[in-house]
Amino acid sequence: MNAPGGPAPSLDVRGLAYAYPDGHQALFGVDLTVARGERVALLGPNGAGKTTLVLHLNGILAGGAGAVSVAGRPVVREHLPEIRRLVGIVFQDPDDQLFMPTVQEDVAFGPAAMGLRGDELSARVAAALRQVGMAEYADRPPHHLSFGQRRRVAVATVLAMRPEILVLDEPSSNLDPAARRELAQILRSLDITVLMVTHDLPYALELCPRSVILSEGVIVADGATGDLLADEELLRRHRLELPFGFAPRATPPGLLDRPDTT
Amino acid sequence: MGAGHAHRLYTHRSSPAHALPPHCKLAAVLCFVLVVVSTPREAVWAFGAYALLLAAVTAVARLPAVPLLRRLLIEAPFVAFALLMPFVVPGERITVLGAGLSVPGLWGAWNILAKATLGTAASVLLAATTEPRDLLLGLQRLGLPQPLTQIASFMVRYGDVVADELRRMSIARRSRGFAARGPRQWGVLAKTAGAVFIRSYERGERVHLAMVSRGYTGELPVIRELRATRAQWARAAALPAAALPVCLLGRLL
Amino acid sequence: MHVPDGFIDAPVSAAAGAVAAGAVALCLRGARRELAGAPGTTLTGAERTAPLAGLVAAFVFAAQMLNFPVAAGTSGHLLGGALAAILVGPATGVLCVTVVLLTQGVLFADGGLTALGVNILIMGVVTVAVAYALFAALVAVLPRGRRSVGAAAFAAALVSVPASAAAFTLLYAIGGTTDVPIGTVLTAMVGVHVLIGVGEAVITMLTVGAVLAVRPDLVHGARSLARPLKLRVGGRLIDAEPVPRAPARSPHRVWLAGLATALVLAGAVSFYASASPDGLEKVAADHGMDEKAGEHAAADSPLADYGVEGVSATWISGGLAGVIGVGATAAVGSGLFYAAVRRRTGTPATGRIGRTGDPGTGKAHPAGEVSGGSGDSPAGGPAERS
Numbered sequence: 001m002n003a004p005g006g007p008a009p010s011l012d013v014r015g016l017a018y019a020y021p022d023g024h025q026a027l028f029g030v031d032l033t034v035a036r037g038e039r040v041a042l043l044g045p046n047g048a049g050k051t052t053l054v055l056h057l058n059g060i061l062a063g064g065a066g067a068v069s070v071a072g073r074p075v076v077r078e079h080l081p082e083i084r085r086l087v088g089i090v091f092q093d094p095d096d097q098l099f100m101p102t103v104q105e106d107v108a109f110g111p112a113a114m115g116l117r118g119d120e121l122s123a124r125v126a127a128a129l130r131q132v133g134m135a136e137y138a139d140r141p142p143h144h145l146s147f148g149q150r151r152r153v154a155v156a157t158v159l160a161m162r163p164e165i166l167v168l169d170e171p172s173s174n175l176d177p178a179a180r181r182e183l184a185q186i187l188r189s190l191d192i193t194v195l196m197v198t199h200d201l202p203y204a205l206e207l208c209p210r211s212v213i214l215s216e217g218v219i220v221a222d223g224a225t226g227d228l229l230a231d232e233e234l235l236r237r238h239r240l241e242l243p244f245g246f247a248p249r250a251t252p253p254g255l256l257d258r259p260d261t262t
Numbered sequence: 263m264g265a266g267h268a269h270r271l272y273t274h275r276s277s278p279a280h281a282l283p284p285h286c287k288l289a290a291v292l293c294f295v296l297v298v299v300s301t302p303r304e305a306v307w308a309f310g311a312y313a314l315l316l317a318a319v320t321a322v323a324r325l326p327a328v329p330l331l332r333r334l335l336i337e338a339p340f341v342a343f344a345l346l347m348p349f350v351v352p353g354e355r356i357t358v359l360g361a362g363l364s365v366p367g368l369w370g371a372w373n374i375l376a377k378a379t380l381g382t383a384a385s386v387l388l389a390a391t392t393e394p395r396d397l398l399l400g401l402q403r404l405g406l407p408q409p410l411t412q413i414a415s416f417m418v419r420y421g422d423v424v425a426d427e428l429r430r431m432s433i434a435r436r437s438r439g440f441a442a443r444g445p446r447q448w449g450v451l452a453k454t455a456g457a458v459f460i461r462s463y464e465r466g467e468r469v470h471l472a473m474v475s476r477g478y479t480g481e482l483p484v485i486r487e488l489r490a491t492r493a494q495w496a497r498a499a500a501l502p503a504a505a506l507p508v509c510l511l512g513r514l515l
Numbered sequence: 516m517h518v519p520d521g522f523i524d525a526p527v528s529a530a531a532g533a534v535a536a537g538a539v540a541l542c543l544r545g546a547r548r549e550l551a552g553a554p555g556t557t558l559t560g561a562e563r564t565a566p567l568a569g570l571v572a573a574f575v576f577a578a579q580m581l582n583f584p585v586a587a588g589t590s591g592h593l594l595g596g597a598l599a600a601i602l603v604g605p606a607t608g609v610l611c612v613t614v615v616l617l618t619q620g621v622l623f624a625d626g627g628l629t630a631l632g633v634n635i636l637i638m639g640v641v642t643v644a645v646a647y648a649l650f651a652a653l654v655a656v657l658p659r660g661r662r663s664v665g666a667a668a669f670a671a672a673l674v675s676v677p678a679s680a681a682a683f684t685l686l687y688a689i690g691g692t693t694d695v696p697i698g699t700v701l702t703a704m705v706g707v708h709v710l711i712g713v714g715e716a717v718i719t720m721l722t723v724g725a726v727l728a729v730r731p732d733l734v735h736g737a738r739s740l741a742r743p744l745k746l747r748v749g750g751r752l753i754d755a756e757p758v759p760r761a762p763a764r765s766p767h768r769v770w771l772a773g774l775a776t777a778l779v780l781a782g783a784v785s786f787y788a789s790a791s792p793d794g795l796e797k798v799a800a801d802h803g804m805d806e807k808a809g810e811h812a813a814a815d816s817p818l819a820d821y822g823v824e825g826v827s828a829t830w831i832s833g834g835l836a837g838v839i840g841v842g843a844t845a846a847v848g849s850g851l852f853y854a855a856v857r858r859r860t861g862t863p864a865t866g867r868i869g870r871t872g873d874p875g876t877g878k879a880h881p882a883g884e885v886s887g888g889s890g891d892s893p894a895g896g897p898a899e900r901s
Contacts, residue, residue, distance in 0.1 A: 110476035112483030370693025377521020385624035416569020456725025466570030
């Protein structure tokens with residue numbers, strides 16, 4: 001895998017392997033590079049190790065083989081506070097992510113933990129909420145928001161930390177079509193590197209020019225999203241399925257093909 | 263269920279009572295209840311005066327009286343305890359409607375009913391004029407250790423989430439023809455409770471991961487500093503300050 | 516059964532508040548140990564305490580709303596002290612119940628503000644301590660297995676409820692605002708609460724059983740049932756280093772068990788002694804209580820002359836004095852024991868045990884199978900995650 005030219009890639013994962021203390025090995029040598037500004041979909045069936053990989057990106061899991069670096073900084077203990085600012089993870093269930101009593105306090109949690117206070121903090125919070133169109137809900141308790149709104153606030157909670165890379169775990173799960181479209185608009189409007197973990201293939205095609213498939217703990221395919229989704233045999237082998245009646249070739253084709261890295 | 267008795271107490275209004283900082287209100291209510299509790303039971307008029315004071319606060323807070331009065335029923339179990347007293351307490355007896363009642367018992371029952379009712383009413387007013395979140399901030403400002411306020415804040419945040427899970431599971435059970443009629447169904451209900459416990463615990467772990475991912479190191483950052491001006495403290499102190507002379511007078515008389 | 520304002524007089528309420536505050540402070544430390552993650556984690560107990568205890572408190576709060584129908588339209592609900600103690604450990608259990616009571620008192624006006632200390636003491640500390648001590652003792656004595664855990668949970672919950680009622684009666688005997696014949700109160704309170712305790716016991720046992728069937732690792736009180744972990748490294752199975760937890764906790768356990776046994780003994784014996792006042796004198800003497808009540812207690816102590824005016828049954832206030840005395844004795848005794856242990860080992864008896872693995876690597880084992888997504892909820896329905 002060659003990192004595209006320019007500055008250090010937003011994310012560089014090399015030879016990452018990991019087994020949980022209970023013996024279950026989830027990753028068997030993952031190689032993945034995401035250049036700055038790219039939007040990449042990480043596709044894979046349940047149990048492929050997607051979430052395990054995500055938890056390595058900000059150093060919550062570590063200790064196996066291989067290395068991860070974010071914007072040129074290795075994910076090691078002494079960089080952890082900085083790494084956790086650079087990698088903004090949006091977890092699958094917004095109720096897990098929105099743990100503070102009000103939207104505003106929740107969005108402020110990350111920047112405040114980084115040491116921001118006062119006006120700077122409020123400005124940061126207001127800006128992040130504006131980016132996701134939730135500014136008028138600042139004082140609401142998260143429990144009273146709709147699911148789509150909660151997910152948008154969850155995105156704001158990490159945007160407020162000005163991350164280098166936004167990692168979204170199943171961003172489209174449980175969203176109705178309108179909320180799904182709104183979230184897509186927001187994500188497209190952001191000038192930020194995005195790694196989107198999903199098994200929602202149409203959503204990946206809609207948002208990410210490039211996709212990788214993680215299966216049984218390794219990256220088995222890496223290429224233009226349209227190309228990957230057109231390869232029925234590849235999808236079937238890795239338990240990925242397109243929704244009924246969905247034809248990836250009918251939508252704009254992938255821009256450039258990248259070699260498979262099986 | 264609607265999250266049990268959650269959220270029903272806070273009544274959104276814009277009033278001077280709502281606008282006071284939460285720690286002032288907490289301190290004021292605590293002092294007021296202390297004054298009430300230390301009033302001798304024989305000063306019957308004093309309790310009437312306290313009730314009038316609370317009625318005045320209710321008016322200032324623009325709160326409807328009827329729901330608040332209904333809310334006082336929460337102390338019901340101990341009312342039963344109080345009502346038994348005239349029958350079981352030894353001492354001088356009087357006959358009312360053919361029943362022999364103990365005079366100290368009657369005083370005891372009056373004492374408990376009056377003080378418990380006034381105490382509950384004061385707490386209800388506090389909770390009705392202050393958002394739960396602000397109450398927790400106020401407690402922290404008054405010196406409750408941060409670990410406890412953190413736990414309480416998570417409880418307030420997730421109490422509804424967990425209660426909703428319980429409710430959805432109850433709907434799922436009933437949709438499949440289950441009806442809980444007696445202890446025979448307890449096994450199923452306990453499985454529900456067990457499942458909810460596991461979900462809650464796992465959610466706690468996920469919440470923790472989400473917190474660590476955003477730089478949590480054991481302290482929740484204080485985003486809103488609670489500050490109170492002297493005027494606000496003075497306004498909050500009006501309630502206990504008005505109650506104190508009543509209590510002193512009651513002790514003297 | 517939240518005690519409202521005006522039930523217990525101010526000095527006793529304040530004293531109860533002080534005792535409760537001390538107990539909660541101890542539990543804050545203990546909870547870090549109980550909630551520390553699996554071995555090899557960088558995520559410390561201190562960091563995990565707030566979210567985990569908060570969620571368990573939310574669970575207790577919600578579980579109290581789950582109605583268990585009894586008969587003819589009546590229903591009961593869980594109190595949850597014993598359940599919390601068994602599931603997450605005594606210290607976290609006390610914290611959870613405390614926070615539930617605190618929020619109920621302040622946010623929902625349930626239970627008097629001035630009686631908060633009393634409520635935390637009787638419903639949090641006493642319930643949890645008695646339940647967990649009995650549970651731990653039974654689990655240690657009974658043969659290993661799920662059935663024993665269930666039986667121990669049943670007994671623990673059964674005893675914890677009347678024990679809490681007895682503690683209330685004790686406080687009432689010292690600081691009640693009206694002189695009610697304490698014997699009558701105790702009989703009534705304990706009698707009623709034994710009935711409630713039976714319900715609590717059945718529910719607690721069933722719930723612990725339900726958790727045990729799915730996630731035995733989440734039942735704090737049954738960790739002894741867990742099998743040692745294995746690691747697969749390069750295809751070979753290696754025994755993971757066991758976590759040396761037990762030595763860290765045992766003095767604590769001994770202390771709790773001793774205290775609870777003493778309290779239960781004192782309570783039970785005084786109950787049986789109702790027929791023969793002499794018997795109680797003997798009990799009191801056996802525990803060094805007559806002397807304590809007579810000489811050591813200050814003259815103005817409510818226990819000084821078997822206390823409360825208008826108490827018709829002297830034996831019962833004697834018994835209550837016995838409970839207090841036994842409690843105090845146990846506290847002093849275990850304090851000495853603790854100090855002795857500390858001295859001998861040169862380290863705090865409850866000191867942290869060094870963790871296996873390098874705490875610096877950022878390794879963690881989220882107990883939920885993170886990669887599995889929705890986890891293995893044993894829901895009575897499809898996963899209802901919103």
